[in-house]
Amino acid sequence: MSPSERLAARETDALSIRSVGMSFGSLSVLDGVSFGVAPGETLGLVGPNGAGKTTLLDIVAGARRCDGGQVLLSGRDVTRLAADRRCRLGLARTFQVPRPFGDLTVFENALVGAVRGAGLRGRAAYDDVRGALVLTDLLAVANAPASSLRLLDRKRLELARALAMRPRVLLLDEIAGGLTDPETAALVGTVRRVRDGGTAIVWVEHVLRALTQVATRLVCLSAGRVLAEGAPGEVLADLGVRAAYFGRSVL
Numbered sequence: 001m002s003p004s005e006r007l008a009a010r011e012t013d014a015l016s017i018r019s020v021g022m023s024f025g026s027l028s029v030l031d032g033v034s035f036g037v038a039p040g041e042t043l044g045l046v047g048p049n050g051a052g053k054t055t056l057l058d059i060v061a062g063a064r065r066c067d068g069g070q071v072l073l074s075g076r077d078v079t080r081l082a083a084d085r086r087c088r089l090g091l092a093r094t095f096q097v098p099r100p101f102g103d104l105t106v107f108e109n110a111l112v113g114a115v116r117g118a119g120l121r122g123r124a125a126y127d128d129v130r131g132a133l134v135l136t137d138l139l140a141v142a143n144a145p146a147s148s149l150r151l152l153d154r155k156r157l158e159l160a161r162a163l164a165m166r167p168r169v170l171l172l173d174e175i176a177g178g179l180t181d182p183e184t185a186a187l188v189g190t191v192r193r194v195r196d197g198g199t200a201i202v203w204v205e206h207v208l209r210a211l212t213q214v215a216t217r218l219v220c221l222s223a224g225r226v227l228a229e230g231a232p233g234e235v236l237a238d239l240g241v242r243a244a245y246f247g248r249s250v251l
């Protein structure tokens with residue numbers, strides 16, 4: 001891709017991260033991180049423990065302020081907007097450890113996303129939640145208390161709560177961990193359906209066999225910098241990535 005093509009691509013991106021930097025005191029955690037994600041694209045964000053992946057998701061979601069750089073949603077600079085304003089502009093995220101309200105039903109948990117996240121009311125909220133439960137295969141357990149769900153369905157509920165916010169950009173933080181192979185395959189199918197609906201997805205994931213079934217592009221962070229970016233096969237074959245991510249023994 002030529003520089004002018006790259007620029008044109010960035011202008012249509014649902015999410016653009018430009019030169020983002022962040023430090024915790026004297027510890028530089030992110031340094032000049034830039035990439036974009038187009039509508040309907042799934043970008044996988046990989047890298048060793050401590051590379052800065054979750055910190056970057058926090059910055060994009062508005063849970064943390066960056067020290068430098070910009071975050072744009074569909075071309076709009078949201079760097080200084082609070083997290084709830086970003087939700088209303090179409091940004092949603094899932095958390096690594098799903099913590100649903102156990103006493104509420106599956107439907108009521110997803111309703112929290114539609115009402116608190118997207119600001120929907122009445123019929124619009126109901127329709128959105130129903131759609132999110134259909135997409136995540138949870139409709140059959142809509143009236144069950146969230147505390148009764150198995151792990152796969154807790155993860156699906158985390159996804160449904162985020163989808164009920166009508167996101168144009170969805171941030172997924174390690175949703176595939178701890179699942180059996182058939183459960184992982186089911187979750188991959190769900191994420192694919194979300195992507196096929198046109199949502200731009202940034203998926204932080206250590207379970208590469210799940211990620212590479214959906215992501216068409218990977219960004220590898222190492223020590224807060226972009227070490228490699230490109231097609232999954234190319235990035236995972238990159239010697240620098242293999243050394244940083246998997247350890248030198250695999251070289």
Ligand SMILES: Nc1ncnc2c1ncn2[C@@H]1O[C@H](COP(=O)(O)OP(=O)(O)OP(=O)(O)O)[C@@H](O)[C@H]1O
Nearest residue numbers: 024027029047048049050051052053054055056206
């Ligand atoms: N609140 C904090 N205060 C100080 N340092 C922090 C804080 N949160 C994270 N860090 C440090 O920032 C760096 C990046 O952490 P982060 O959790 O973003 O990495 P990660 O790539 O998501 O790792 P993992 O794959 O283990 O989840 C690490 O060195 C971590 O110790």
